Amino acid sequence: xxxxxxxxxxxxxxxxxxxxxxxxxxxxxxxxxxxxxxxxxxxxxxxxxxxxxxxxxxxxxxxxxxxxxxxxxxxxxxxxxxxxxxxxxxxxxxxxxxxxxxxxxxxxxxxxx
Amino acid sequence: xxxxxxxxxxxxxxxxxxxxxxxxxxxxxxxxxxxxxxxxxxxxxxxxxxxxxxxxxxxxxxxxxxxxxxxxxxxxxxxxxxxxxxxxxxxxxxxxxxxxxxxxxxxx
Numbered sequence: 392x393x394x395x396x397x398x399x400x401x402x403x404x405x406x407x408x409x410x411x412x413x414x415x416x417x418x419x420x421x422x423x424x425x426x427x428x429x430x431x432x433x434x435x436x437x438x439x440x441x442x443x444x445x446x447x448x449x450x451x452x453x454x455x456x457x458x459x460x461x462x463x464x465x466x467x468x469x470x471x472x473x474x475x476x477x478x479x480x481x482x483x484x485x486x487x488x489x490x491x492x493x494x495x496x497x498x499x500x501x502x503x504x
Numbered sequence: 505x506x507x508x509x510x511x512x513x514x515x516x517x518x519x520x521x522x523x524x525x526x527x528x529x530x531x532x533x534x535x536x537x538x539x540x541x542x543x544x545x546x547x548x549x550x551x552x553x554x555x556x557x558x559x560x561x562x563x564x565x566x567x568x569x570x571x572x573x574x575x576x577x578x579x580x581x582x583x584x585x586x587x588x589x590x591x592x593x594x595x596x597x598x599x600x601x602x603x604x605x606x607x608x609x610x611x612x
Contacts, residue, residue, distance in 0.1 A: 422599075424599055424600070426602070431604065432604060433510070433590060433602040433603055433604040433605045434590065434592075434602040435602070436599055436600075436601060436602075439599045447599070449599060450601070479545065481547065485600075490535065490552050490554065491535065491594060491600070492537065492549060492552045493537060493539075493547075493549070493592065493600060494549075495539075495546075495547040497545075497546060498545055498546075
């Protein structure tokens with residue numbers, strides 16, 4: 392069974408602080424994605440990656456950085472967290488060359504106070 | 505505009521009823537996926553389609569790339585079908601984009 396693990400599951404941060412959300416996948420998938428979910432918007436794409444060392448901007452990248460140091464790990468970094476970044480964040484992995492079925496982690500609930 | 509438009513935003517059914525959800529795409533997509541988000545917030549994959557139609561129990565999904573839409577049909581709705589349903593579509597050389605979701609409530 393494909394496995395995507397996110398940590399932490401819940402996080403409270405202060406405005407202006409640095410937050411790192413981590414994602415690990417054991418699927419050996421090339422593609423990994425970060426989405427955020429807010430009421431009324433569905434899931435919106437922040438950053439994604441096609442493999443170790445690569446990161447691409449999604450639709451709402453401002454205020455976020457991404458890091459893909461290895462095939463298994465993909466991090467989302469908020470250098471200066473703001474209350475508008477309070478949301479639920481989902482990480483997903485997918486295959487590159489066959490059907491790109493997304494496998495999701497359980498999500499991280501982030502509150503920025 | 506948004507690449508993926510999903511309708512309706514909300515849907516209420518009685519147990520045993522049939523209904524359908526639809527996603528329209530602003531551009532040609534190479535594939536579509538459908539997910540159910542349960543009450544715990546977990547995203548469950550229902551279907552992946554690159555073309556045509558797939559069925560799984562009481563669920564059936566169709567993807568027409570040329571006409572730029574996909575549908576999810578629920579037959580004989582059950583209480584456990586309640587949740588939010590999302591489609592996500594992928595264009596060539598691009599990452600999957602999601603619709604805004606359909607919140608389904610099944611009533612006894």
